[in-house]
Amino acid sequence: xxxxxxxxxxKITIRVLAFARLRELLGFGSRDVELAEGATLxxxxxxxxxxxxxxxxxxxxxxxxxxxELVAGETVLRTGDEVALMPPVGGG
Amino acid sequence: MxxxxxxxxxxxxxxxxxxxxxxxxxxxxxxxxxxxxxDDPRPVAALEYEAYDSMAIPEMEKIASEARxxxxxxxxxxxxxxxxxxxxxxxxxxxxxxxxRARAFDACRYAIDALKARVAVWKQEVYADGETAxxxxxxx
Numbered sequence: 001x002x003x004x005x006x007x008x009x010x011k012i013t014i015r016v017l018a019f020a021r022l023r024e025l026l027g028f029g030s031r032d033v034e035l036a037e038g039a040t041l042x043x044x045x046x047x048x049x050x051x052x053x054x055x056x057x058x059x060x061x062x063x064x065x066x067x068x069e070l071v072a073g074e075t076v077l078r079t080g081d082e083v084a085l086m087p088p089v090g091g092g
Numbered sequence: 093m094x095x096x097x098x099x100x101x102x103x104x105x106x107x108x109x110x111x112x113x114x115x116x117x118x119x120x121x122x123x124x125x126x127x128x129x130x131d132d133p134r135p136v137a138a139l140e141y142e143a144y145d146s147m148a149i150p151e152m153e154k155i156a157s158e159a160r161x162x163x164x165x166x167x168x169x170x171x172x173x174x175x176x177x178x179x180x181x182x183x184x185x186x187x188x189x190x191x192x193r194a195r196a197f198d199a200c201r202y203a204i205d206a207l208k209a210r211v212a213v214w215k216q217e218v219y220a221d222g223e224t225a226x227x228x229x230x231x232x
Contacts, residue, residue, distance in 0.1 A: 019144060020214035021226045061228075065212075068147050084144055084212075088228035091141070091148075091172055091213030092123045092184050092204065 010037040012079035016044070020087045022062065025055050035077060041066070042073040044083065061088050093169045094152035096143050096213075101171055101182045110167040110189040117193035119200040123184040125177050131227060134219040139177045144212035148172070155206045159188070163199035166190035170203055172213055183215075 011034050018026045026048060035044060041064045049055040064071055065084040077083065093109055103120060111118055125139045156168045169187045177183045186203045190196035208229045216224050 017144065019142060019212070020216070023142075065144075065147060068150065084147065086144065086212060087214065087226065089209075089211060089213055090215035090226065090228050091143075091211045092208040092215075092229065 011035065012037050012039070012077060012081075014044070014077050014079065014081045014083055016048070017082065017084040019085065020090070022055070022058065022085050022087055025052065025058075026085075039077055040073065041071065041075050041077065041083065044077065045073065045085075048085075058087065062086065093171075094149060094156055095171045096145055096148060096174050097171055098173070098175045101173060101185050103182065103185055103187070106169040106171065106185055106187045107189075110169050110187050112167065112189065114165070114191060115167065115189035115196075116191055117196040118187065118189045119193070119196040120188075121184075121186040121200050121204050122182040123204070124182050125179050127179055129217050129219075129225075129227070132217065132219065132225060134221060134223070136179070136217050137220045138179060138218045139183060140216040140218055140224070141172070141174050141177065141183060142214050142216075143172065143174050147212040151211045152207065155203050155210070158206070159199040159203045162202065163190065163195040166195060166199055168199060168203060170207065172207070172211070174213075176218070 016033050023029045063086045127135050152170050167189045171185050173183045188196045188200045215227050218224050
């Protein structure tokens with residue numbers, strides 16, 4: 001991307017983990033994702049789900065964790081964060 | 093002791109781990125792989141589990157602590173399988189040793205209910221025809 005003009009918006013890189021049905025739909029279990037600084041989990045979700053109706057439909061039942069703690073969608077992400085996209089659990 | 097295990101569960105070893113001379117009661121709960129699905133008419137051939145280890149293990153530790161606080165003194169082991177679990181095999185074991193049976197039963201029940209609601213483990217039913225579906229726990 002060296003040919004692109006320098007942007008005024010700095011970027012952050014986070015690691016996204018996806019589980020169960022979300023892992024299958026997104027096509028990855030773990031991936032590094034670049035986002036604009038100040039991006040929230042909701043923004044990450046929009047970016048990942050965009051155009052996929054089945055993923056979009058899972059938002060209401062999906063919980064987010066950041067660095068091992070459950071957090072709300074409006075949480076602002078920081079570079080180096082590990083984010084987990086978690087469908088309803090099914091242990092036992 | 094809490095753990096995730098990709099190998100078959102050794103229940104006798106878990107009982108040995110928790111039992112001491114102070115304990116007059118050992119209660120073991122095993123969740124085993126069942127052929128009938130609550131959601132699908134097809135026979136289930138196996139279950140496949142995946143976990144988010146770095147959240148699942150601390151949550152299992154927390155549940156064990158809560159059980160000790162509420163029903164202790166007691167010793168508790170909670171182990172959950174990952175990967176493919178054949179029909180009839182245990183996918184989860186909760187073993188509680190306590191001085192008397194009432195608190196051992198109560199703690200065991202508390203721990204398995206909390207695990208099913210809170211621990212970051214996901215379950216996929218694998219049907220005899222090779223198709224699969226993810227199955228979420230329903231609130232008790």
